[in-house]
Amino acid sequence: MPRLLSFAVLLATWWIGSLFAGDAKLPPPPTVLTVMIAEARSGDLFFHLGLTLARVTLAFTLAMSLGAAIGYLMGRVRLADRLGDPWLILLLNLPALVVIVLAYIWAGLTEVAAIAAIAINKLPTAVVTLREGARALEAALDEMATVFALPRWKKFRHVILPQLSPYIAAAARSGLSLVWKIVLVAELLGRPNGVGFEIGVAFQLFDIPLLLAYSLSFAAVVLLIETLLVQPFEARLSRWRPRAA
Amino acid sequence: MRLEVDIASKTFKSAAGEQHDVIAGVAFTLDAGEVGVLVGPSGCGKSTMLRILAGLDHDFQGRVSRPAGARIGFVFQEPRLLPWRSVEENVRLVAPLANEAKLSALFEILELKAHRNHFPGELSLGLARRVALARAFAIEPEFLILDEPLASLDVALAARLRDEIAMLIGGRSVITLLVTHDVDDAVRLGDRLFLLSPRPARVLAELPIRTPRSKRGDAEIAAITLDIMRRINGAPAERDAS
Ligand SMILES: Nc1ncnc2c1ncn2[C@@H]1O[C@H](COP(=O)(O)OP(=O)(O)O)[C@@H](O)[C@H]1O
Numbered sequence: 108m109p110r111l112l113s114f115a116v117l118l119a120t121w122w123i124g125s126l127f128a129g130d131a132k133l134p135p136p137p138t139v140l141t142v143m144i145a146e147a148r149s150g151d152l153f154f155h156l157g158l159t160l161a162r163v164t165l166a167f168t169l170a171m172s173l174g175a176a177i178g179y180l181m182g183r184v185r186l187a188d189r190l191g192d193p194w195l196i197l198l199l200n201l202p203a204l205v206v207i208v209l210a211y212i213w214a215g216l217t218e219v220a221a222i223a224a225i226a227i228n229k230l231p232t233a234v235v236t237l238r239e240g241a242r243a244l245e246a247a248l249d250e251m252a253t254v255f256a257l258p259r260w261k262k263f264r265h266v267i268l269p270q271l272s273p274y275i276a277a278a279a280r281s282g283l284s285l286v287w288k289i290v291l292v293a294e295l296l297g298r299p300n301g302v303g304f305e306i307g308v309a310f311q312l313f314d315i316p317l318l319l320a321y322s323l324s325f326a327a328v329v330l331l332i333e334t335l336l337v338q339p340f341e342a343r344l345s346r347w348r349p350r351a352a
Numbered sequence: 353m354r355l356e357v358d359i360a361s362k363t364f365k366s367a368a369g370e371q372h373d374v375i376a377g378v379a380f381t382l383d384a385g386e387v388g389v390l391v392g393p394s395g396c397g398k399s400t401m402l403r404i405l406a407g408l409d410h411d412f413q414g415r416v417s418r419p420a421g422a423r424i425g426f427v428f429q430e431p432r433l434l435p436w437r438s439v440e441e442n443v444r445l446v447a448p449l450a451n452e453a454k455l456s457a458l459f460e461i462l463e464l465k466a467h468r469n470h471f472p473g474e475l476s477l478g479l480a481r482r483v484a485l486a487r488a489f490a491i492e493p494e495f496l497i498l499d500e501p502l503a504s505l506d507v508a509l510a511a512r513l514r515d516e517i518a519m520l521i522g523g524r525s526v527i528t529l530l531v532t533h534d535v536d537d538a539v540r541l542g543d544r545l546f547l548l549s550p551r552p553a554r555v556l557a558e559l560p561i562r563t564p565r566s567k568r569g570d571a572e573i574a575a576i577t578l579d580i581m582r583r584i585n586g587a588p589a590e591r592d593a594s
Pocket residue numbers: 364365372374392393394395396397398399400401551
């Protein structure tokens with residue numbers, strides 16, 4: 108309920124704002140909705156949204172799995188930490204734009220370059236978070252698993268993974284919001300389709316209803332994925348925690 | 353099956369580089385079916401020794417020979433349960449071969465029947481200890497290690513749990529090593545007691561108790577306890593032995 112109310116307030120503010128700013132700068136909600144429906148009818152909206160979503164999924168999965176593996180290794184093996192640390196610091200401080208531009212220059216304006224650039228932007232934060240998680244693993248539980256001769260896989264699944272899962276969830280959450288932002292830039296700069304590309308087109312034509320139609324549809328998809336996928340996943344992970352009253 | 357222990361010394365190095373002797377000579381053997389009890393003051397090195405015996409710490413001077421490949425049931429000083437798994441899952445995880453009948457019997461004896469589906473965070477210390485005990489017994493251990501299983505429980509609860517442990521140990525041909533700083537518990541549960549000095553731990557005396565556990569009367573227990581207190585303190589114990 109409070110969410111709906113908050114949403115209604117946002118919509119009302121937008122509408123009132125458009126009265127003051129004028130249709131040209133801020134078109135009212137119905138105008139944007141009409142464009143949205145037209146784009147949806149023609150199939151363009153779903154085409155571009157779908158492509159963007161596919162890029163997000165690929166880059167996110169790549170960065171998360173690679174980042175988790177590297178982070179775990181760096182948290183557990185000192186040598187790996189020493190070797191990896193300078194690279195990590197470099198990557199952490201490289202601006203997203205630089206990575207994207209360099210990727211397009213070196214690998215051409217290709218799909219691979221775009222996805223790699225997005226993944227590389229997310230990778231270092233995933234590594235850092237998972238390294239923290241691996242460092243915080245309980246030695247006491249490790250000893251328990253050793254004494255009771257738990258097989259490797261069982262130990263990973265039941266002893267290690269549950270300890271890492273809050274860190275994985277944190278990395279996923281912050282990583283997802285990072286990827287949402289970067290994917291649009293990557294598309295704007297070097298892809299002939301996707302939400303970022305469409306927003307670029309709308310910008311060049313100064314077509315504000317089109318720009319808002321794509322931005323808001325994209326935001327809606329992000330919101331939907333966060334509430335339907337990410338939040339239930341997090342709730343599942345913390346099922347065992349005694350609930351605060 | 354036999355456990356042979358001869359630890360000449362164990363030292364920890366502090367961060368500042370100082371040596372810190374924890375064990376200064378502990379040797380004994382223990383046969384299957386025997387309950388050995390290490391009795392010593394807090395901080396004398398008992399838990400350290402158990403970690404060595406379980407093969408978790410190899411950094412010591414001396415020799416430990418365990419039956420090769422023996423299944424070890426370890427009840428750690430803290431329960432060390434997986435907080436994200438239920439009581440039953442915690443037990444089943446280490447003992448995939450244990451059947452339902454055996455688990456039921458264990459949960460029955462340890463009064464855990466009502467708690468199978470609880471998570472460790474919902475249990476009192478006494479209950480968590482029982483789960484740790486259930487886990488150790490569920491694997492049908494050949495070498496059972498109990499690190500202060502009765503510490504920090506109230507007297508009545510400790511007595512109940514002690515009887516339950518006695519029941520579980522009885523009739524099994526297991527090498528059992530119990531650690532405690534409570535002489536009374538040691539006398540009630542042990543077959544052979546090893547009295548340890550304060551840190552660094554040495555064996556001060558080895559005392560066999562010949563009467564079988566089930567036949568030990570309160571008077572006999574009190575007498576042995578008094579005798580041990582006298583040896584430890586070098587003077588008659590002030591404790592009321594009744
Ligand atoms: N990992 C460690 N590093 C340094 N000192 C330790 C370590 N573990 C235990 N000690 C020290 O060794 C001594 C014996 O500890 P412990 O074996 O736990 O005693 P207890 O007999 O109470 O079980 C204590 O003084 C403790 O501070």
